[in-house]
Amino acid sequence: MKGLQIKSYEDKYHEQFKEISLNWLHAHNLYEKADDDLLDNPQKYLDKGGYIFLAHLEAKIIGTISLIPVNKNTFEILKLGVVNGYKGLGIGKKLMQICIDICIDKNIEIITLESSSKLESALKLYEKLGFKHVEVVDAHFESADVKMELKLK
Numbered sequence: 001m002k003g004l005q006i007k008s009y010e011d012k013y014h015e016q017f018k019e020i021s022l023n024w025l026h027a028h029n030l031y032e033k034a035d036d037d038l039l040d041n042p043q044k045y046l047d048k049g050g051y052i053f054l055a056h057l058e059a060k061i062i063g064t065i066s067l068i069p070v071n072k073n074t075f076e077i078l079k080l081g082v083v084n085g086y087k088g089l090g091i092g093k094k095l096m097q098i099c100i101d102i103c104i105d106k107n108i109e110i111i112t113l114e115s116s117s118k119l120e121s122a123l124k125l126y127e128k129l130g131f132k133h134v135e136v137v138d139a140h141f142e143s144a145d146v147k148m149e150l151k152l153k
Helices: 011-027 035-040 042-047 089-104 120-128
Strands: 004-008 051-057 059-072 074-082 110-115 132-134 146-151
Touching: 004 089, 004 146, 011 035, 011 042, 011 051, 011 059, 011 074, 035 042, 035 074, 035 120, 042 051, 042 059, 059 089, 074 089, 089 120, 089 146, 110 120
Parallel strands: 074 110
Antiparallel strands: 004 051, 051 059, 059 074, 110 146, 132 146
16 A cells, blocks of 8 residues: 555554554454553553554554564564554555564564454454464453464474
Protein backbone atom coordinates (compact mmCIF):
# COMPACT_ATOMS: atom_id res chain seq x y z
CA MET A 1 0.00 0.00 0.00
CA LYS A 2 1.52 3.28 -1.14
CA GLY A 3 2.41 5.66 1.67
CA LEU A 4 2.05 3.06 4.44
CA GLN A 5 4.71 3.33 7.13
CA ILE A 6 5.21 1.05 10.11
CA LYS A 7 6.68 2.96 13.05
CA SER A 8 7.59 2.15 16.62
CA TYR A 9 5.21 3.22 19.37
CA GLU A 10 5.68 6.62 20.99
CA ASP A 11 3.75 7.96 24.00
CA LYS A 12 2.15 10.64 21.84
CA TYR A 13 0.23 7.84 20.06
CA HIS A 14 -1.11 6.21 23.23
CA GLU A 15 -4.73 7.24 22.74
CA GLN A 16 -4.83 6.00 19.14
CA PHE A 17 -3.15 2.72 20.10
CA LYS A 18 -5.71 2.17 22.84
CA GLU A 19 -8.69 3.27 20.73
CA ILE A 20 -7.88 0.95 17.82
CA SER A 21 -7.62 -2.03 20.16
CA LEU A 22 -10.73 -1.18 22.15
CA ASN A 23 -12.76 -0.69 18.97
CA TRP A 24 -12.15 -4.21 17.66
CA LEU A 25 -12.38 -5.78 21.12
CA HIS A 26 -15.80 -4.21 21.74
CA ALA A 27 -16.99 -4.89 18.17
CA HIS A 28 -16.51 -8.62 18.75
CA ASN A 29 -17.58 -8.62 22.42
CA LEU A 30 -14.06 -9.69 23.42
CA TYR A 31 -13.09 -6.88 25.79
CA GLU A 32 -11.93 -8.02 29.23
CA LYS A 33 -10.49 -6.11 32.17
CA ALA A 34 -7.21 -7.97 31.52
CA ASP A 35 -6.87 -6.00 28.26
CA ASP A 36 -6.36 -2.79 30.20
CA ASP A 37 -2.93 -3.81 31.48
CA LEU A 38 -1.27 -3.47 28.06
CA LEU A 39 -3.61 -0.77 26.77
CA ASP A 40 -3.16 1.49 29.80
CA ASN A 41 0.52 0.71 30.46
CA PRO A 42 2.31 0.06 27.17
CA GLN A 43 5.60 1.39 28.55
CA LYS A 44 5.67 -1.44 31.09
CA TYR A 45 5.86 -3.93 28.21
CA LEU A 46 8.35 -1.89 26.22
CA ASP A 47 10.61 -1.71 29.28
CA LYS A 48 10.60 -5.52 29.46
CA GLY A 49 11.95 -5.80 25.91
CA GLY A 50 8.65 -5.66 24.07
CA TYR A 51 7.68 -3.83 20.92
CA ILE A 52 4.60 -1.98 19.75
CA PHE A 53 4.22 -0.96 16.13
CA LEU A 54 1.76 1.40 14.52
CA ALA A 55 0.75 1.47 10.87
CA HIS A 56 0.62 5.07 9.62
CA LEU A 57 -1.04 6.16 6.40
CA GLU A 58 -0.53 9.84 5.75
CA ALA A 59 -1.28 11.42 9.14
CA LYS A 60 -3.57 8.66 10.40
CA ILE A 61 -2.78 5.59 12.49
CA ILE A 62 -4.66 2.68 10.96
CA GLY A 63 -3.21 -0.38 12.68
CA THR A 64 -1.36 -1.67 15.73
CA ILE A 65 0.46 -4.76 16.96
CA SER A 66 2.37 -5.66 20.12
CA LEU A 67 5.17 -8.18 20.58
CA ILE A 68 6.30 -9.11 24.08
CA PRO A 69 8.88 -11.53 25.44
CA VAL A 70 7.55 -14.55 27.31
CA ASN A 71 10.97 -16.06 28.03
CA LYS A 72 14.37 -16.14 26.33
CA ASN A 73 13.09 -18.40 23.53
CA THR A 74 9.51 -17.21 23.07
CA PHE A 75 7.73 -13.99 22.16
CA GLU A 76 3.98 -13.41 22.08
CA ILE A 77 1.97 -11.32 19.64
CA LEU A 78 -0.87 -9.28 21.14
CA LYS A 79 -3.42 -6.73 19.98
CA LEU A 80 -3.16 -6.91 16.22
CA GLY A 81 -5.81 -4.50 15.00
CA VAL A 82 -6.60 -2.62 11.80
CA VAL A 83 -9.11 0.22 11.54
CA ASN A 84 -12.35 -0.51 9.67
CA GLY A 85 -12.09 0.67 6.08
CA TYR A 86 -8.46 -0.46 5.87
CA LYS A 87 -8.95 -4.19 6.48
CA GLY A 88 -8.10 -6.62 3.69
CA LEU A 89 -5.34 -4.39 2.31
CA GLY A 90 -2.37 -6.32 3.73
CA ILE A 91 -1.77 -4.03 6.70
CA GLY A 92 -2.18 -6.78 9.28
CA LYS A 93 0.18 -8.99 7.30
CA LYS A 94 2.83 -6.24 7.24
CA LEU A 95 2.50 -5.72 10.99
CA MET A 96 2.80 -9.46 11.60
CA GLN A 97 5.80 -9.77 9.28
CA ILE A 98 7.71 -7.08 11.16
CA CYS A 99 7.19 -9.01 14.38
CA ILE A 100 8.27 -12.28 12.75
CA ASP A 101 11.38 -10.61 11.31
CA ILE A 102 12.35 -9.21 14.72
CA CYS A 103 12.03 -12.65 16.27
CA ILE A 104 14.16 -14.19 13.53
CA ASP A 105 16.82 -11.49 14.07
CA LYS A 106 16.77 -12.17 17.83
CA ASN A 107 17.06 -15.95 17.29
CA ILE A 108 13.72 -16.54 18.99
CA GLU A 109 12.48 -20.12 18.66
CA ILE A 110 8.70 -19.71 19.01
CA ILE A 111 6.17 -16.95 18.46
CA THR A 112 2.88 -17.58 20.22
CA LEU A 113 -0.48 -15.85 20.18
CA GLU A 114 -3.90 -16.26 21.69
CA SER A 115 -7.03 -15.39 19.78
CA SER A 116 -10.74 -16.02 19.49
CA SER A 117 -12.58 -18.23 17.04
CA LYS A 118 -14.74 -15.13 16.39
CA LEU A 119 -11.79 -13.50 14.57
CA GLU A 120 -11.92 -15.65 11.44
CA SER A 121 -9.98 -13.34 9.12
CA ALA A 122 -7.19 -12.95 11.69
CA LEU A 123 -6.96 -16.72 12.13
CA LYS A 124 -6.69 -17.17 8.35
CA LEU A 125 -3.85 -14.63 8.28
CA TYR A 126 -1.98 -16.42 11.06
CA GLU A 127 -2.38 -19.75 9.26
CA LYS A 128 -1.10 -18.24 5.98
CA LEU A 129 1.96 -17.00 7.87
CA GLY A 130 2.69 -20.52 9.11
CA PHE A 131 1.18 -20.44 12.60
CA LYS A 132 -0.16 -23.80 13.80
CA HIS A 133 -2.98 -24.45 16.26
CA VAL A 134 -1.87 -25.78 19.65
CA GLU A 135 -3.76 -26.67 22.82
CA VAL A 136 -5.07 -23.71 24.81
CA VAL A 137 -3.56 -23.96 28.30
CA ASP A 138 -3.67 -21.18 30.92
CA ALA A 139 -4.91 -18.52 28.50
CA HIS A 140 -4.33 -14.90 29.52
CA PHE A 141 -7.85 -13.99 28.45
CA GLU A 142 -11.16 -15.75 29.11
CA SER A 143 -12.23 -15.18 25.50
CA ALA A 144 -9.06 -16.82 24.12
CA ASP A 145 -10.28 -20.15 22.77
CA VAL A 146 -7.51 -20.39 20.16
CA LYS A 147 -3.77 -20.60 20.68
CA MET A 148 -1.29 -20.71 17.84
CA GLU A 149 2.48 -20.97 17.50
CA LEU A 150 5.03 -20.33 14.81
CA LYS A 151 8.19 -22.36 15.27
CA LEU A 152 11.16 -20.50 13.87
CA LYS A 153 13.72 -23.20 14.72
